[in-house]
Amino acid sequence: MIGIKDIGVYIPQNFIDNYKRMEEFETNENFIKNKIGFETLCRKSVEEETSDLCVKAFEDLQLQIGSCIDLIDCIIVCTQNPDGAGLPQTSAILHRKLGLKDNVAAFDISLGCSGYVYGISILKSFMRENGFKNGLLFTADPYSKVLNHSDRNTELLFGDAATCTLLSGQPKYLILKSCFATDGSGWDSIIVDKQKATLSMKGKDVFMFTMKKVPIQIKQCLSDNTLKKEEVDIFVFHQASKYIVDNLTEVLDLPEEKVPFMSQKVGNTISSSIPLILKEIIPKGHKFILLSGFGVGLSWATTILKKI
Amino acid sequence: MYSKKEVKKAVYEGLREITKKEVITIKDDEKFSDYGIDSLDRMSLLLEVEKRLNVELGDIDLDEANTIDSLYKLICDKYK
Numbered sequence: 001m002i003g004i005k006d007i008g009v010y011i012p013q014n015f016i017d018n019y020k021r022m023e024e025f026e027t028n029e030n031f032i033k034n035k036i037g038f039e040t041l042c043r044k045s046v047e048e049e050t051s052d053l054c055v056k057a058f059e060d061l062q063l064q065i066g067s068c069i070d071l072i073d074c075i076i077v078c079t080q081n082p083d084g085a086g087l088p089q090t091s092a093i094l095h096r097k098l099g100l101k102d103n104v105a106a107f108d109i110s111l112g113c114s115g116y117v118y119g120i121s122i123l124k125s126f127m128r129e130n131g132f133k134n135g136l137l138f139t140a141d142p143y144s145k146v147l148n149h150s151d152r153n154t155e156l157l158f159g160d161a162a163t164c165t166l167l168s169g170q171p172k173y174l175i176l177k178s179c180f181a182t183d184g185s186g187w188d189s190i191i192v193d194k195q196k197a198t199l200s201m202k203g204k205d206v207f208m209f210t211m212k213k214v215p216i217q218i219k220q221c222l223s224d225n226t227l228k229k230e231e232v233d234i235f236v237f238h239q240a241s242k243y244i245v246d247n248l249t250e251v252l253d254l255p256e257e258k259v260p261f262m263s264q265k266v267g268n269t270i271s272s273s274i275p276l277i278l279k280e281i282i283p284k285g286h287k288f289i290l291l292s293g294f295g296v297g298l299s300w301a302t303t304i305l306k307k308i
Numbered sequence: 309m310y311s312k313k314e315v316k317k318a319v320y321e322g323l324r325e326i327t328k329k330e331v332i333t334i335k336d337d338e339k340f341s342d343y344g345i346d347s348l349d350r351m352s353l354l355l356e357v358e359k360r361l362n363v364e365l366g367d368i369d370l371d372e373a374n375t376i377d378s379l380y381k382l383i384c385d386k387y388k
Contacts, residue, residue: 208351208354
């Protein structure tokens with residue numbers, strides 16, 4: 001049985017204070033605190049590459065579980081902001097930086113906010129199919145590489161971070177049946193323009209998609225796993241913004257205490273937002289944890305973790 | 309397809325839901341933003357109106373639909 005064993009994280013310690021930018025972006029304290037929800041955003045240093053963020057997340061994992069580098073069979077890096085121009089794959093660069101053996105499989109997957117849920121399913125399946133015992137899923141998607149720093153729609157939202165999730169045959173949590181979905185008609189809702197090389201986001205389109213599609217998938221995932229929402233202890237939603245998390249909570253009629261918003265200090269860290277929270281709540285020993293990631297693509301995915 | 313009265317009713321009900329206030333006093337030509345409805349809440353308002361009128365407003369420009377009057381006109385143009 002392959003599942004989640006441990007999670008390492010890296011949060012860069014360069015923080016941007018959104019309150020100090022209220023005048024610049026014509027906003028107010030209430031909007032930042034209660035709507036966007038991100039009081040500060042963490043940003044990597046200019047010299048740090050995506051693979052460097054991954055290395056630091058791995059180092060945090062090793063602090064928890066001791067040295068495990070020789071036990072790793074495969075690594076996946078989930079990013080849409082890879083090292084350099086994206087060729088070679090960031091996972092190969094990371095492979096060298098970690099000093100992994102030749103017989104370690106390493107590849108990237110190009111997904112954003114749905115990437116963690118997709119990623120743990122992909123890695124679990126890859127490991128099971130190939131008889132692997134230990135695999136690492138890295139999430140590292142530093143949007144600071146592509147932000148238009150004068151764009152109010154995006155500049156107040158995104159933070160850089162990285163996580164490293166160890167999947168093994170001796171897990172703490174099993175990954176139950178997952179649901180995946182894509183709507184390519186929304187391909188340009190969140191996009192990096194090729195000429196400008198900066199991110200643009202159609203906030204309304206993303207919001208409407210999230211509120212219409214994600215609750216349906218969450219209900220489907222519960223049904224597929226023969227669970228009622230009352231049986232789920234914690235709902236970990238991608239931390240797109242406090243507004244979106246609050247609205248999902250309301251639409252699904254969930255108790256607020258079951259739906260954490262824990263990204264006030266770091267921002268929307270894309271595929272890292274779910275594992276950053278998981279790392280904090282796994283030690284609490286909840287029986288069922290629902291994860292739902294949604295965003296660029298448009299792509300969304302939901303799964304449920306079950307404590308062993 | 310929809311009367312102004314129906315659109316206004318949907319907007320008022322949506323605003324009640326969003327603001328949690330029972331009494332809504334916004335005028336037909338008053339900007340939602342001036343009434344204290346920020347850009348995020350205006351997205352929610354479009355969703356609420358969609359639900360109540362069974363229409364699709366995803367392609368409507370949020371800045372253009374900033375009053376009851378303009379929202380009504382946009383809906384009429386789309387569903388004439």
